[in-house]
Structure formats: structure tokens, C-alpha cells
Amino acid sequence: MSYGNLPALSSDSGLSRYLSEIRKFPMLQPEEEYLLAKAWADREDREAAHKMVTSHLRLAAKIAMGYRGYGLPVSEVISEANVGLMQAVKRFDPERGFRLATYAMWWIRAAIQEYILRSWSLVKMGTTAAQKKLFFNLRRAKSQINALEDGDLHPDAVAQIATKLNVPADEVVAMNRRLQGGGDQSLNAPVKSDGDATSEWQDWLADENADQAGDYAEREEMDARREILAEAMGGLTEREQRILTERRLQDDPATLEQLAEVYGVSRERIRQIEVRAFEKLQQRMKELAVDKGLLRAEPELEPVA
Numbered sequence: 001m002s003y004g005n006l007p008a009l010s011s012d013s014g015l016s017r018y019l020s021e022i023r024k025f026p027m028l029q030p031e032e033e034y035l036l037a038k039a040w041a042d043r044e045d046r047e048a049a050h051k052m053v054t055s056h057l058r059l060a061a062k063i064a065m066g067y068r069g070y071g072l073p074v075s076e077v078i079s080e081a082n083v084g085l086m087q088a089v090k091r092f093d094p095e096r097g098f099r100l101a102t103y104a105m106w107w108i109r110a111a112i113q114e115y116i117l118r119s120w121s122l123v124k125m126g127t128t129a130a131q132k133k134l135f136f137n138l139r140r141a142k143s144q145i146n147a148l149e150d151g152d153l154h155p156d157a158v159a160q161i162a163t164k165l166n167v168p169a170d171e172v173v174a175m176n177r178r179l180q181g182g183g184d185q186s187l188n189a190p191v192k193s194d195g196d197a198t199s200e201w202q203d204w205l206a207d208e209n210a211d212q213a214g215d216y217a218e219r220e221e222m223d224a225r226r227e228i229l230a231e232a233m234g235g236l237t238e239r240e241q242r243i244l245t246e247r248r249l250q251d252d253p254a255t256l257e258q259l260a261e262v263y264g265v266s267r268e269r270i271r272q273i274e275v276r277a278f279e280k281l282q283q284r285m286k287e288l289a290v291d292k293g294l295l296r297a298e299p300e301l302e303p304v305a
Contacts, residue, residue, distance in 0.1 A: 036051055041092075059104065064108075
């Protein structure tokens, strides 16, 4: 799947111009997004896919800015974010009842993180799920306990982070040393100066959508979807809720083996409960979304004479 005529970002020196250029693409209203997604899903309409991608380039750039502290060219991180966005558009199912932005965030982050891990491969970074979690969460954990000074962490800080992230203390020390070379940048650092016009990083970490009415509508829709999720979860048994939450709604999902041990059943039984609970949750959320006007009802088929 290829996309033509997308704004090009060749290097960090052209970042300011690129960011200004992608601002020009209009945001999509829910109904328009649904029709475009259906056009791509049903007949692979490339023009529809192109509109979905360009309307979300700002989202990809915003997420990419959050990974600027790993010592890698921001232009390349944004390019990887765009690859993740394209993959999200390719696989997006408008009938699931969620907006493309919600779905695309996961693909964008995954593409960026895979790129970062590949770029740090010389020190064999992120070979296990726990190491990947540590790699991408260490800075935040240090910030939360005010341990941002250079050099080795204090033993007490190491112990706190190891407990919080559920990793061995020696891995915290080793990872911190590996990450020392790529220091964080100030949010007030200029992206590019062009005469009197200066754009700072914080301008892009903030919400870049100037359409306040659209922002409010999107927040309102997200609140409604959270309510739908909570209401739909209420229709599951307590065991189904816990298993689904542990398997699909956590940053660090529990394994089948771990849950099998907790409930005293087989791995296969846990998998069956998870699949059944997820199907029930999807169906109920779809029904609630239709009731609240967030999703179209599927047309009923006319009986054959």
C-alpha cells in the first residue's frame, strides 16, 4: 500500500516547514471518516486512504515528538510514525465503533518503538518484554521520583524504580547507564529559527488542533466511549472482567501462564475465557454505540420473495 503526494521530511532542518505544511490538511468529521474508511475497506479506494492518512499526520508528528530524547533524528522518528499510521489506515475497521485516531495511536507508537530498538541494537537493547518496558519507561519513572541528575542512580531510587516496573535492580542500573548519552531536550528549545519566527518543541507537544469546536466534540465522544466501555464491562462476569483487563487493558499484559496459576485452570481455558469475554464486550459496545448515535446500525436485509 503506497501513498503519493505526502509531505516530505528529508532532515531536521526542514522540520518547521514540514510541521506547518501538515497543519493545512483538514481534520475529518466522524461521518466523513466512516465513509472514507468504508471506501477503502470495500473497494480499496486509494484517494480515501490518502485523505485518512494526511488528516492524521499531525497526530503522528505529535506522538513522535514524545520520543525525541533517544538521540535519534526527529525527522526519522516522524517518518517511522507515518509508516505506523499507514499500517493503521490499511487495517482500520470502521465497524468496530472507534475513531481512527484511537486505533492509529497504537500502530504509530509500535512503529516508533521498533525503530528506536533497532537503532539501539548495538547494545542489544530490549531483548525481553521487561527490558522493552524498562527502556521506554525509565525516564518517566525517574521523573516521578525526581531522580533526573546525571550519573548513576542512588540505590534507593534504583530500588523504587525496580519495584515500580517489576524488573531486577541491576537491569535498572545498566539501562540508566546506556541511556545517559541521549539527554532530554528542553521544551523551550527552538525547532528552527527563521528571522523573527521561532517554533519551540512545546508548541508541538501541546494540542495543535485550532478547531475548538472539533476538540470539544472529540472529547465529548471520547467520554461517551469510556462510558460505553464501562457499561459493557459491567455485563461480564467478575472473572471475565479481571481476565480481559489483565490480558488486554494493561500496559504490561499478564501471560496465560500467570492467570492460569491464579485461577487454577489450564492456559487454554484462560484463552477461551478471554476470547469469549472480548467477543461479548465488542458486541455490547456496538449495541450501546448505536443506541447513543455514535455508530450506524447495520441495515436489515430484505427477505427474499
